[in-house]
Amino acid sequence: MITLSLLHPLNKTPIQNWTFEEQDIIRIGRSTDNDVVLYSAVVSRHHLEIHKGAAGWAIQSLGTNGTYLDGKRIQNVTAEDGLVVRLARSGPNLQISIDQPEKSSAASIKELLARRKQQQFNRTASRQTTRTDLEAMQTDLRDKLPPSNAKPLDSGLT
Structure with a gap:
């Protein structure tokens, strides 16, 4: 069983749910022939499909x-x-x-939160490393530039 929840744009709480027990393909879009119809100008008539396979569910944009x-x-x-x-x-x-009968929903949520937290930590660490590298390059460049009160060199080509 799979449930899709439309989330409120600000507080991310579910405002509408669709539950599917038997379907292998769930079609989502603006067109009324979809299983989930979303009335938004930026949503395509046939925007997204979710397929059930042997390995689980897959999303195709x-x-x-x-x-x-x-x-x-x-x-x-x-x-x-x-x-x-x-x-x-x-x-x-x-x-x-x-719905994963072998796992409790609390365990699934904890796993997902732990995975998301690790991904967020990895992105933050990557950004901090990049920022530190950038600051080091700026310091190196500043050290190599002549002081602002230095006089230009006379080329002697007058």
């Missing part, structure tokens, strides 16, 4: 405005419990909840 995960555009990704995708850069957020 079809929309021209793109589908985003953690701010990065995606084409095909494996769907994980608790995953939130955004339809278009400024469009609605959908949270995916996958």
Whole structure:
């Protein structure tokens, strides 16, 4: 079983849910022939499909405005419990909840939060390293530049 939740744009709480128990393909978009219909100008008529396979659920982006995960555009990704995708850069957020009978939902949420926290830590550490490297290069350049009160050299070509 899979549940899709449309999240409120500001406080990220679910404002509408769709639950699917038997379907192998879930179609999402602005067109009324989709399983999930979202009325937003930035959502394509056929924006996204979620497929059930032997290895689990997979997300396939079809929309021209793109589908985003953690701010990065995606084409095909494996769907994980608790995953939130955004339809278009400024469009609605959908949270995916996958029923996993062998795991409690609390354990799944803890795992997902731990994974997200580690990813965030890795991005922050990467940015800090880059900032430190940039500051070191700026200091090196400042040390190599002549002082601002230095007189220009006379080339003797007058």
